[in-house]
Amino acid sequence: MEEQKKEESLKHLGEEEEEEEESVSESVRDLPSDAVKELLSEGVCARCIFRLFGLQGRVYASPPSISFLSSLSATTHQLCTLCFGILQFTYYSDDTQTLLQNQNLPLLIADTVKRHAYQFHTFSLEVSIPPIILNNDNSLRSYMKTKFGSQSWFQENLHTGCISTKDALKFSLIYPLEDLLECKSSMGNFRIRLTYTHTKASKGDQNRSDSAETCKRRKIGESNLVGEIPISNSLENDSSDGCEFLLEKANEPCHFTFFCYRTPFYFGGRYLKYSRNVSQTCWIIDDERMGEASVEEIIGGNILQACQGDGFKFHAAGREDIDVRMLGPGRPFLVEVQNARHIPSELFVKDVEKKINNMENKLVRVKNLKLVGSEGWDLMREGEAEKQKQYAALVWISRPLKDEDFQCISSHKDLKVLQRTPIRVLHRRSPLEREKIIHWMKIEAIAGSSQYFLLHLCTQAGTYIKEFVHGDLGRTYPSIGSILGCRAEILQLDVTDIKMECFLT
Numbered sequence: 001m002e003e004q005k006k007e008e009s010l011k012h013l014g015e016e017e018e019e020e021e022e023s024v025s026e027s028v029r030d031l032p033s034d035a036v037k038e039l040l041s042e043g044v045c046a047r048c049i050f051r052l053f054g055l056q057g058r059v060y061a062s063p064p065s066i067s068f069l070s071s072l073s074a075t076t077h078q079l080c081t082l083c084f085g086i087l088q089f090t091y092y093s094d095d096t097q098t099l100l101q102n103q104n105l106p107l108l109i110a111d112t113v114k115r116h117a118y119q120f121h122t123f124s125l126e127v128s129i130p131p132i133i134l135n136n137d138n139s140l141r142s143y144m145k146t147k148f149g150s151q152s153w154f155q156e157n158l159h160t161g162c163i164s165t166k167d168a169l170k171f172s173l174i175y176p177l178e179d180l181l182e183c184k185s186s187m188g189n190f191r192i193r194l195t196y197t198h199t200k201a202s203k204g205d206q207n208r209s210d211s212a213e214t215c216k217r218r219k220i221g222e223s224n225l226v227g228e229i230p231i232s233n234s235l236e237n238d239s240s241d242g243c244e245f246l247l248e249k250a251n252e253p254c255h256f257t258f259f260c261y262r263t264p265f266y267f268g269g270r271y272l273k274y275s276r277n278v279s280q281t282c283w284i285i286d287d288e289r290m291g292e293a294s295v296e297e298i299i300g301g302n303i304l305q306a307c308q309g310d311g312f313k314f315h316a317a318g319r320e321d322i323d324v325r326m327l328g329p330g331r332p333f334l335v336e337v338q339n340a341r342h343i344p345s346e347l348f349v350k351d352v353e354k355k356i357n358n359m360e361n362k363l364v365r366v367k368n369l370k371l372v373g374s375e376g377w378d379l380m381r382e383g384e385a386e387k388q389k390q391y392a393a394l395v396w397i398s399r400p401l402k403d404e405d406f407q408c409i410s411s412h413k414d415l416k417v418l419q420r421t422p423i424r425v426l427h428r429r430s431p432l433e434r435e436k437i438i439h440w441m442k443i444e445a446i447a448g449s450s451q452y453f454l455l456h457l458c459t460q461a462g463t464y465i466k467e468f469v470h471g472d473l474g475r476t477y478p479s480i481g482s483i484l485g486c487r488a489e490i491l492q493l494d495v496t497d498i499k500m501e502c503f504l505t
């Protein structure tokens with residue numbers, strides 16, 4: 001039953017294709033034969049003729065239509081005078097250093113793409129062609145106007161317009177590629193980039209720089225030295241004398257190279273760091289690694305390996321020192337993976353998260369790992385500017401803790417603190433004085449200890465916490481030491497919360 005249905009729909013599809021093929025060849029047969037012959041004798045290729053008449057779609061990938069048109073001409077031209085072989089699939093291959101003629105380009109591209117083992121559900125073509133080809137198009141259009149302007153088909157063509165070499169190439173490749181790659185073409189993250197270049201400098205480029213020169217001269221004030229320069233290339237306004245074929249002849253085809261790639265994937269989440277010997281990013285001084293690992297390598301490395309990408313970038317919303325743990329809900333981060341071969345599914349992302357969290361050493365953990373859009377980086381940066389951070393610090397003071405200290409510390413709300421750049425970072429940060437806000441703080445006693453306590457505090461982003469505790473030889477004022485009127489030292493610090501209005505919550 002199912003089989004039968006499938007067969008019927010296949011048959012139906014086949015009929016549709018046949019119908020389409022028929023209407024394609026009809027549209028080719030309908031082209032004005034005198035104009036077609038004229039163009040063929042000028043060495044214009046079949047696909048270029050299609051595009052000059054504004055044809056679109058499958059006709060560019062239809063061998064019968066192409067051979068029908070070519071059969072109208074007695075002479076066969078080697079290289080199209082208009083597209084320099086681009087639409088004939090003739091090119092000089094930069095990869096193999098050979099001249100290739102009438103190649104089965106879609107097959108070549110499909111084979112290469114398959115060899116690279118990308119996972120993809122759609123593909124999109126990116127085409128770059130040399131400016132000399134655009135100039136040829138413009139010259140030919142004015143030639144056509146002079147030659148055929150009075151004919152009715154030309155009047156109609158004015159409305160449909162010509163198809164650019166770039167779009168014609170896409171029409172020529174997309175249909176066969178969809179069959180060969182067994183998926184549809186649409187703007188997705190998997191791209192095939194085709195680059196054509198030509199050694200011959202474009203006359204049009206020369207003209208453009210000439211007119212730029214002229215404008216400059218005019219600005220200086222020597223007006224009326226030269227006449228008006230026609231700057232418009234449009235059919236309607238082009239008044240240049242087009243009797244002469246203005247094509248820039250070239251006997252060399254374009255150089256061609258192509259490659260495929262994936263646009264970056266972004267993974268967002270929050271990380272926790274349980275070790276006081278793990279830096280946020282890979283930290284190497286004089287070939288010696290600081291700490292036993294880094295958050296960047298643990299998270300980024302695992303994601304990269306799972307995606308089979310070429311590389312990754314790690315971005316976090318702020319940072320903590322190597323000896324500070326990151327607890328609570330964690331710190332937001334993004335990992336950008338370049339040129340991934342695998343497409344991460346939701347299940348895949350969960351598996352990566354599990355893998356990181358089940359690592360034996362338990363140095364780092366991730367939460368809420370998910371795929372985010374490329375806007376993730378901006379969102380994170382915006383959120384970072386307005387974030388508040390909470391800490392827990394283990395503090396020692398030079399005298400026993402008194403009852404009134406609890407009240408004294410927690411009475412400070414939105415305390416303004418002046419911080420000169422800390423001595424420990426002066427070698428890499430410029431000396432500045434910044435005002436930061438301590439939103440609130442409180443003391444938690446440690447049973448059986450009179451000179452040690454836990455200090456909980458919530459501060460504005462960018463506050464130096466260690467310095468706020470010990471005062472940094474007076475460079476931070478006020479400080480816990482100055483408020484309590486004694487020496488204060490910080491022994492351990494943890495980040496316990498980062499409040500951020502951000503997608504990574």
Ligand SMILES: [Zn+2]
Nearest residue numbers: 045048080083
């Ligand atoms: Zn051509």
